[in-house]
Amino acid sequence: MLIRRGMTGVAGVLFVVGGLGACSDGAKEVVDSAARTTDAAAMDCDDPKIPVGEWKKRCASQSPSKDSAKETAKETAEASESPSSRATASQEEAASDSPTARTPGASANVGDKIALTGRDGQKFDVTLVLVVDPAQPRDTYSTPDPGNRLVALQWRVTNTGTVIVDAVPAFSTKLIDEQGQVFELSFGARAVGVEFPTSVQIPPGDSRLGFVTYEIPTSAKVVKAEFEGGYNEPSGQWRVA
Known part of the structure; x- marks a missing residue:
C-alpha cells in the first residue's frame, strides 16, 4: 500500500x-x-x-496595379513634356502630311507641285495654285485686243535649297494650247489678285505667291501651263484643260 x-x-x-x-x-x-x-x-x-x-x-x-502604374508613368511623362516639344511634334506630323513634289516630266494637275532646278543648281518647288480663264481686266489699260482674252495663273515658288533663288515667273512661265501654240505673259495687263514681280529673290525655306497674266486668242483652248527650269534643266508642266 x-x-x-x-x-x-x-x-x-x-x-x-x-x-x-x-x-x-x-x-x-x-x-x-x-x-x-x-x-x-x-x-x-x-x-x-x-x-x-x-x-x-x-x-x-x-499596392497599385501594373496598369495603374503605367498610367501614372504616362501622365508624369506627359506633364513633363514641354509645350515646345509638343509643337515640334505637331509640326512634324503636319509636314509628313504635305504632298511630295513631283519630278519634271511627271503628270501634274492644278494644285500639284514640281521640283525644279534653276541656274547654278538652285533647288525650288513650283506649284500651279489657280487658273482664272477668262480673267477680267483690272483697268482699261489691261483690256485685251479685239479677238483676244486674258488668262491669269497663280504660281507659288518655294526655295528648297541652301542658297537664294532668283525667280522670274513672269519670264519663266508659258501657256500652251491644244494646237501647240505657246503664249507668254502680257506686258502691262493686270487682272485678278496680286501680281508676281518681274524678278524676286527667295531665301532658303521661304516661298513667294503671285499671279502672271497672259493674253491669248479667244478661240484658243489652253491645255498646259509650263514653268521653265535652268539652262539645260527640264521644265515642269501642268494640265489645265
Whole structure:
C-alpha cells in the first residue's frame, strides 16, 4: 500500500511537472507568436519576409496595379513634356502630311507641285495654285485686243535649297494650247489678285505667291501651263484643260 501510494505520488508529481512543462511550452509559444506578430506588424510592405496574411491585411490595398502604374508613368511623362516639344511634334506630323513634289516630266494637275532646278543648281518647288480663264481686266489699260482674252495663273515658288533663288515667273512661265501654240505673259495687263514681280529673290525655306497674266486668242483652248527650269534643266508642266 505504501509503495502503491508512493508510486501514485510519484506519478502525480510527474503529472504535475509534466503539466507545468506543457504550460511553460504553451506560454513560450504564445510569447513567440506575439513577438512574431509584433515583428510582422513592424515590417515594411516591400519586405520579402513579411507574412502573406500580414501583407494582405495591410499592404494589398496600397499596392497599385501594373496598369495603374503605367498610367501614372504616362501622365508624369506627359506633364513633363514641354509645350515646345509638343509643337515640334505637331509640326512634324503636319509636314509628313504635305504632298511630295513631283519630278519634271511627271503628270501634274492644278494644285500639284514640281521640283525644279534653276541656274547654278538652285533647288525650288513650283506649284500651279489657280487658273482664272477668262480673267477680267483690272483697268482699261489691261483690256485685251479685239479677238483676244486674258488668262491669269497663280504660281507659288518655294526655295528648297541652301542658297537664294532668283525667280522670274513672269519670264519663266508659258501657256500652251491644244494646237501647240505657246503664249507668254502680257506686258502691262493686270487682272485678278496680286501680281508676281518681274524678278524676286527667295531665301532658303521661304516661298513667294503671285499671279502672271497672259493674253491669248479667244478661240484658243489652253491645255498646259509650263514653268521653265535652268539652262539645260527640264521644265515642269501642268494640265489645265
